[in-house]
Amino acid sequence: MELRRDVFQAIADPxxxxxxxxxxxxxxxxxxxxxxxxSSRQTISKHIQILTECELLKQxxxxxxxxxxxxxxxxKAIADFIEPFREMWDNRFNKLEAIMKKYKPKK
Amino acid sequence: xxxxxKVHAENGKHxxxxxxxxxLPVDLLFRAHTDPEIFEExxxxxxxxxxxxxxxxRKHGGYxxxxxxxxxxxxxxANGVIHEFIPGKKIIRTFEMANSPFEVQLEYLxxxxxxxxxxxxxMHVIYRTGELRDEHLKMxxxxxxxxxxxxxxxxxxxxx
Numbered sequence: 001m002e003l004r005r006d007v008f009q010a011i012a013d014p015x016x017x018x019x020x021x022x023x024x025x026x027x028x029x030x031x032x033x034x035x036x037x038x039s040s041r042q043t044i045s046k047h048i049q050i051l052t053e054c055e056l057l058k059q060x061x062x063x064x065x066x067x068x069x070x071x072x073x074x075x076k077a078i079a080d081f082i083e084p085f086r087e088m089w090d091n092r093f094n095k096l097e098a099i100m101k102k103y104k105p106k107k
Numbered sequence: 108x109x110x111x112x113k114v115h116a117e118n119g120k121h122x123x124x125x126x127x128x129x130x131l132p133v134d135l136l137f138r139a140h141t142d143p144e145i146f147e148e149x150x151x152x153x154x155x156x157x158x159x160x161x162x163x164x165r166k167h168g169g170y171x172x173x174x175x176x177x178x179x180x181x182x183x184x185a186n187g188v189i190h191e192f193i194p195g196k197k198i199i200r201t202f203e204m205a206n207s208p209f210e211v212q213l214e215y216l217x218x219x220x221x222x223x224x225x226x227x228x229x230m231h232v233i234y235r236t237g238e239l240r241d242e243h244l245k246m247x248x249x250x251x252x253x254x255x256x257x258x259x260x261x262x263x264x265x266x267x
Contacts, residue, residue, distance in 0.1 A: 082114060084247040090112035093127050093228075096149040100135040103145070 010054045015039065016047050023057060024070040033068065116244060121237045123244065125230040133226035137195050137218050150174070155182055166192050170200070187211070202232075209243060210235050 010016055019033060034044040048068060051057040058069045116123040129136050139145050143159035150157040155174040162170045166189060174183035184205035191199035196218055203211040215231040234240040 082116065082244060085244050086112055086114040088247040089114070089125050089127070091152070092149055093112055093129070096136075096139045096145075097129050097131060099145060099148055100129075100131050100139050103135060103138075 010051055010056055013047070015044075016051055019044070019047055019051060020056060020070060020075070023068050024072075027060065027067040027069045029065050029067055116240065119237050121235065121240050122231060122233045123240060125232070126227065128221060128225060128227050130224070131226055132224055133218050133220040134195055136226045136228060140198065140216070141194075146172075161186075163189065164192055165189065168192065187214075210239055212239075212243075 011020070015037065018037070022028060022033060022036060030041075030045060030048055033048065034041045037044055048057065052059060052068070055071055055074045058071050060067045060069055112125065112127045114123060114125050139149060141162070141164040143162045146162070147157050147159055150172070151174070155176050157172055157174045160171040160173060162168075162172075168189040169187065170189065171184070171186040173181050176182050186203055186205065187201040189198065189200045191197055198214075198216040200214050200216070201211050202214050203209070212235075213233040215229075215233075217229045217231075219227045219229070221227050232240075234243065
């Protein structure tokens with residue numbers, strides 16, 4: 001439970017979501033990650049640290065470099081938790097939209 | 108498919124936000140929340156039919172709706188009072204589920220035109236505690252498990 005809450009915090013931030021997206025494609029060094037953002041290196045490092053603490057990213061030493069990998073299992077924990085709630089509302093709202101589109105001509 | 112509905116829930120907080128853009132003029136989006144027949148239609152699903160018992164769309168008004176299963180048993184009931192009602196713009200209401208461990212929650216619904224033909228709804232839901240919010244978030248997840256279980260039982264019982 002505690003870990004999942006940390007995960008919520010981690011994905012609440014748009015920069016951190018962008019980092020996850022980047023690292024999901026391929027493992028990257030902190031320098032390579034930071035190059036994709038206008039923010040300072042320190043700011044990006046802080047984001048990476050938060051993502052690592054809640055296990056969304058995993059570190060791997062490769063020679064002198066540290067590479068960050070994406071941990072899909074952790075991401076799945078969030079999806080399992082919040083996705084059905086989102087889906088429930090999405091289904092309701094899709095239905096609302098479909099009903100009201102038909103309603104339009106009667107106005 | 109595009110994910111139109113977004114849910115935002117931050118760590119340790121006792122609130123959440125649901126946002127959605129609709130391919131509808133704002134007055135039609137609002138009407139779907141105030142016309143009992145339309146509300147019943149979009150709140151019903153394959154596992155239950157929703158019936159509006161009371162819907163007083165005004166300040167100090169109240170509402171009550173029930174969902175019944177195929178056998179007519181009430182499986183879900185929710186009620187609340189309306190604190191603010193500004194047509195086409197805003198509804199502030201409480202929401203409480205009957206026969207559940209959940210406590211009353213406060214809901215702010217803000218309706219906003221994006222263009223002539225499109226609109227946006229922002230639902231800000233406030234719970235008494237972060238734990239209650241997390242439990243509420245988990246509910247459809249648990250329903251999903253139960254339904255999968257029921258479906259499985261149904262299939263298995265047919266095999267006998």
